[in-house]
Amino acid sequence: PLSYDEYHEWFNTMAPTSKVLESQKKYHFEFAPKISLIVATYNTDPSFLKAMIDSVINQTYSNWELCIADGSSNNQVEEYIRSHYDDQRIKFKRLHSNLGIAGNMNAALELCTGEYIAFFDHDDLLTPDALFENVKVLQNKNVKFVYSDEDKLISEIGIYKDPRFKPDFNLTLLRTQNYICHFLVVSKSLISRIGAFKSEYDGAQDYDFVLRASEVLKPKEIYHIPKILYHWRMHQASTAANPESKLYAFTAGKRALEDHLMRLRLQATVEMGKSLGIYNVHYEIVGNPLVSIIIPNKDHIDDLDRAIESIQEKSSYRNFEMIIVENNSTDESAFDYYKEIENKYPNVKVVYWKDEFNYSAINNFGFEFSKGDYILLLNNDTEMIEPNSLKSMLGYCQLDEVGAVGAKLLYPDDTIQHAGVIMGLGGIANHAFVNLNRENGGYFNMAFTASEVSAVTAACMMIKRSVFEEVGKLDTDFKVAFNDIDLCMKIRKKNYSIIFDPHALFYHFESKSRGLEDTPEKIERFNGEIERFETKWKDILKNGDPYYNPNFSLRYPGGYYLKSPDEFYANRKEQGGDH
Structure with missing residues (x-):
């Protein structure tokens, strides 16, 4: 198994080749839904803005729209987009004021015409195959909620690190931390059913949304893609680089979790866990059983x-x-x-x-x-x-x-x-x-x-x-x-x-x-x-173990180390597949 110091090289080795990406562009899906990516911009750095938009334009799946609601304090974002992009699939709306994270995201949602909605932060990046991999899963019409693995990108030096290889749907883990995070794609019908983002949970509005979704979805409607499809950018002001920059988000997350448990009539107390972003849930005993x-x-x-x-x-x-x-x-x-x-x-x-x-x-x-x-x-x-x-x-x-x-x-x-x-x-x-x-x-x-x-x-x-x-x-x-x-x-x-x-x-x-x-x-x-x-x-x-991501090594002792490329190939050979 490999250590996480070797992850950048590992990611580049495991990423789809240009040949694979070209074949994805030509692939014809029987069901080819429109994916609406919603983004809330706020005084976004032009270089980050460009990288974000380009990562959508470079998708191997083309039936998408990028819906941007801008709550910036100046016209910089609007001017940049209007002067650099001439693509009908990019929709832009300038907001009269900053409505907060949830309000801005909901404004972007109003621009959507797709059957599926994807949540995307204004300074992050998608891998070129992100939408293709999601549409592949959505051929199963039962699926309403798809999430994938993610990593972080160190802005200044362009290095990928801290991969988040997630388990398949794990409700108990979700009640300790928002492990779903990015990249999340949901059916528009789910949003119609449970409602959009709520301003009272600003900073943890996505956690509240996912918890509410978990209350109505059946296990077969939730799908996890065990592939890195999203790069979360780390820079001075981002939560990825400095969690303390948004302490209010963790308090909002605690409230979102408490309200979720209350809606389900589960008597429990929630306390902050050992590190930021994790929570301890203590369920109250019903009666006094032996x-x-x-x-x-x-x-x-x-x-x-x-x-x-x-x-x-x-x-x-x-x-x-x-x-x-x-x-x-x-x-x-x-x-x-x-x-x-x-x-x-x-x-x-x-x-x-x-x-x-x-x-x-x-x-x-x-x-x-x-x-x-x-x-x-x-x-x-x-x-x-x-x-x-x-x-x-x-x-x-x-x-x-x-x-x-x-x-x-x-x-x-x-x-x-x-x-x-x-x-x-x-x-x-x-x-x-x-x-x-x-x-x-x-x-x-x-x-x-x-x-x-x-x-x-x-x-x-x-x-x-x-x-x-x-x-x-x-x-x-x-x-x-x-x-x-x-x-x-x-x-x-x-x-x-x-x-x-x-x-x-x-x-x-x-x-x-x-x-x-x-x-x-x-x-x-x-x-x-x-x-x-x-x-x-x-x-x-x-x-394989649904709670243990297939990108992890099965060599022992260990657990939670990167599976080396030769281990991947050995597994595929055993199963009769090619490379």
Whole structure:
């Protein structure tokens, strides 16, 4: 995988060749809608203005119109456009005053005659294939909302940097930050349905718009193009270069998010996150449901005691029971400990599994003794750090669309052991952000933000009881490995989402260097479980993780590094495609 310092060169290598761009110009689409690009100009630097307009004129798809509403304090923009461009597709309207960002954008919207509207900032640039790639997607008439990846352009030196490779639609992530941003193309009918930009959210008017769109759109109506189609210009006054230049925008974003949650009748509090532009959403618990914590254990009494005591002593959420599943301990003191802990805490119960070790069967057995509407599968070598962990996980788990929630797990040296699971990373699946320091947010602060993920580890996983039963519990054919990933796949197949919750924080004392498969029998069993998983979930492994952009490398350890060009070509060869 490549580092982001190599991105400029990477982008130029991966960008479509002049031959490809020429063939796009000649391509005939069956459905060739007019795309109206709306731009609000305000005292725009003429060199930026020229670059912006030229990037539209140079599109390989030609059925567009550029609708510019100008709220400038002088005639400079108008004079420049009138004297330099003679293209009927450029529409211009001079406003009597500056109406603010939302007002100016709405004025540009009034000029539109296209079936689709594209949002474009006055000093940014489109890649030449931006509209072509969107129209390719719009051949599917169900799609109403298309977004793509973007990067930043350092004005002075013309270097591309900071690529924002986004996941497919991720509502939970959207409720922590406006990751959609640019380049966004929506159907005009969607705007008619939800309304245009609102001045009360100026600075975050696009975030408010996207949140309102998310309230009415079905998943099949939203499409993500995993390609860089937009360059966000960085210069002294831009938010791209200096987020503090528009602090009011982040306050407006917080209000937009609060209002979105209120419209959906979701009781939650929103607070500013660890860096500008990210938000923490804390959902209020409905009622006082019982959480059943299932902890398998064999010997290792010190570990188990630490796990139990950390929750009993620290947890701010108090309605829980603990079911310890004893699994063939050989140390006699373990059985004395069980009696002690049951006497000490009325909400602790020890049950006895007599059969061979089978992680899935052991947890399913413990489940039979549980009474809670929510189950927390927990390893005995964990320790709760954040007192609100159960509360936070439960807040997410209570949402109708959510099936399971995973916590952020740290090694004892305060580096990340688990922050969600990426399918296909280093084989079947692996944890994101492994070994990253806990104070590091990782790629676009993903380690700090709640988001939908394909899977989470059962070392600490909360799941609705009803969902656990609906999917047939843990598959006992996965005795040791992949049982939790398989469970998550089954949950997602039933259209529930899996959430990574960074506000639920535990230590996981699993050794960083532990040798997993160190005997011929273990290796044989492990390979058998790999084979079984690959057979059962071949489509998911083939199609890739929807929450992990295909421009990222699958080489492990790692995650969120650039996929090198040779990795792209190797993947294409495997799939029988050409370069």
